[in-house]
Amino acid sequence: MSSNHKRNFTLGLLGAALAAALPFAALAQTFPGKPITIVVPFPPGGGPDLAARVLAEKLAPKLGQPVVVDNRPGAGALLGAGMVARSAADGHTILLTPNTMVISPHVLPAGAGGGLDVHKDLVPVISPATTPMVLVANPQLGVTTLKAALEAAKKSPGLPYGSPGNGSPMHFAGEMLKSAAKVDLMHVPYRGVGPSITAALSGEVKLLFTGLGGAVPHIKGGKLVPLALTEKKRSPLLPDVPTAGEQGVAGVEVNAWYGVFAPTGTPAAVVTRLNKEFNDALQLPDVREKLAGAGLDILGGSPQVLADFMKADNERYGKLAKELNIKAD
Template sequence: MKRPVVALSARQPDRTSLNTSTSSSIDGALSILSAGGTNCGLMKRYWGGGWRVFREESALLRVRRRPWRPARRRPPRIFIGASMFALLRKFALALGCLPLAALTAHAQGNDFPAKPITIIVGYPAGGGPDIGARMLGEKLAARMHQSIIVENRPGVSGMMGASAVARAPADGYTLLFAPNTFLIAPHVLPKSANVNLDVLNDFVPVVAPSKGAMMMVAHPSLGVKNAKELVALLKKQPGIAYATPGSGSPMHIAGELFKKSAGVDMLHVPYKGVAPAIADVLGGHVKITYASIGVVAQHIAAGRLVALGMAEKERSPLMPDLPTLAEQGYPNTATGAWYGVFAPKGTPPAVVEKLNQEFNAVLRQPDTAAKLKQQWEVPLGGSSEDLARMAKAEYDSYGKIVKEFNISAD
């Protein structure tokens, strides 16, 4: 369609546009156009755009439409909401803080320790865990040039002390020194104990300082010298009693594993602790028991007890001539006995690494190995990851055993 043009003058117009702010000039021009005429009709038939009114010297008007141009396409705009903007801002800040976080963690490790360290033992003074913690604490204090305080918090199968460490600030200045029974207790303790503790997730493993050995012993009057002879006797006289420090203890679990593996029956007699159980076996009132090697070694040497076999996966270097129960034909009877050091969950990795390095350095000292041997322990050491794997494996294993034999603590 031809673009309409209304021309009231043949002269070329002055291209100066009327000032839109001058309302009188525009009104005057529109009044002339509205007077009628063919040209006005052409204006009415205009299909779009706007109209410009130009002024001429002859006072006649020429009206022409605004030149047509294709619409310009603007690039799409991306609008970021407030929440997205805040997220991007946090991301940028996090990226910027990564070097600072690394430097802070490094500084934490270098400055640690800046004050005394407390090692909590969940058992009474004078026992195996207490002796081990104090000996290692003395060595650590000399290396780290800080005091090491050993604090005993006995109760609820060691869970009182563990709970105290779990609630402590996660700064590496409060540690837990515990035997592996720490991993059995959650499976055997009754609900009435009110132990709201996750032994795997509420702590950070630091190091496993040492391990001992669990063994089966008998009174000489029983007339047996090894596990095979004991099984032969139990086949003839089922129901012979064995003593343990209590229901749900590692010794109780060891006894149930042996009964299943050998296919024999023994009567479990729980006591309130290791000392009374050993005392009754020495007196011949109960003929069999399980105990750590350090508890019974002197009685074996004196002939008051007979060693029947190690309840371990391998022979102990402390008694290399004594075969394991598995070697004698009774597999799946190992329990194990070791100590672990744990820190509260959230302890900085640099601090955990520093503690691990210091413990391992102490364990490599010859006099440390000698003192551990006096306690019938051997140095273990290793990384925090090593202890984490050991703890997870034993926690899962004991959970299955306790469920299978329906074992519970007193």
Template sequence: MYALLRKFALALGCLPLAALTAHAQGNDFPVKPITIIVGYPAGGGPDIGARMLGEKLAARLHQSVIVENRPGVSGMMGASAVARAPADGYTLLFAPNTFLIAPHVLSKGTNVNLDVLNDFVPVVAPSKGAMMMVAHPSLGVKNARELVALLKKQPGLAYATPGSGSPMHIAGELFKKSAGVDMLHVPYKGVAPAIADVLGGHVKITYASIGVVAQHIAAGRLVALGMAEKERSPLMPELPTLAEQGYPNTATGAWYGVFAPKGTPPAVVEKLNQEFNTVLRQPDTAAKLKQQWEVPLGGSSEDLARMARAEYESYGRIVKEFNISAD
């Protein structure tokens, strides 16, 4: 028995100190409150999602989870705060995938010099929504094909977005190219004024996340023309994608990711990933996300890393091709 214990002790002694430390950090984590930073104002989609998941994560970890709003520069102020935070897993970023567009469209100096792929460690992608094209009923079209037929006769119809360089702007440019039509981009200062003008019929077309426009579609105030996604959304399965209607390469996607500062110990990242995934598998989590027009996603940190890199590179090509920049 003594000989076996001695061999075990020697084997432990051969393990790198960093590996032992990381393992200990993973086992002990967390020992104090966790802060989730959201780069957008309170009350919006990212804030609501972060608070709901933070509350459930706190119950799992038996530690407080605090959501802190750091709005500004297309969400990059919050991202910058996380990048500068200690790499210990106690400060996390909750961000929509627009996080991956901002560096491409913001002018030099305004993106706080972040490398979004290398300054962060992916933790998990909690959920996804859906981007869709909608129109005012007075336009008289019921799907994307009818819109294209109209645009062939009346080129230059305007479409509203929350701003230049937004995912909605990118979606519009992709559709124009795929359908071979001309539309006039009208940028607004945010989602609310853009939707308000479309509801008022001042601009007839817009792109929006499903949660923003679902109630207006149900009430007949807007008409859903197609999903700007790779596949139909389970949130509105009857609505075909733009690609299904004959307009490929028009998908943009809408999802959220959780990121930690670069250098966060792998064991801590794995612990966070496991706990988030456990929360996402709870039936009431799915129910709450559905109320926000989101569906659980989850998966490994590597899954999020692949998604992030693919979208970052894709958006970079699109922004360059269409010469898109932020307001």
């Protein structure tokens, strides 16, 4: 090939690359072109719903479009996640979910998510927050410590405990406690944090594993009794409540992260823009105050942070599901 031909060939390749990049650059500049929907795969009233609504309020003026929250509960977060995965890959429909979405495929029957592969069909945008988890009791149970709750469970085999759903981190916490303390507890799954807390408040279940945020108001009001944090350390929101480990039950350490995802195929420029706007919103003092008050630890950062969370949880909970024989019940 002559030097002129080589030069023309190289210029042609560069031109083609630039032409291919132009639509993505243009999309980043024009995005969003219509309202944005944040799908939350749980009912209203829980931590994910609160986080989505607090952030949506701040994102709307920055993006110049309305940002609405759409609650789509079911199938351990896989129903809402599947809806997002099947939507147009343009950033206008995104998902905000706890890590239940990554855990559910290890617990629910094959096909529960309609063929969704959470690792291939969705791309990470940001992890806005994490949340500690707590074991609480209805005052009717008459216990104020983890030790007393375990004694009650030994006297009443099959004592029910609630969680926000099959495959949730709270479900795993309950099964880990059963194994570590060698007690017989019966799992009662609900369709989200809100319904599970309602059940605990009414006495339908006397024990509940839940995110700290949804429980704090009821703990402070004396309607729920905190027994233990399922963390390595105590929470500033409940500094007097010890961890399970501090109370002699080792290995019950589970927490939850929240993740924002877009459909696979969403242009990188759009993911970058969404990541920036979420990060900016997380720095606003009133946002930080509202999320912290709801028991959430603000995180943020790059999409890779969320990708690393997904990988670690997929490996950990896949192993735990087999070891503890956790399945949908």
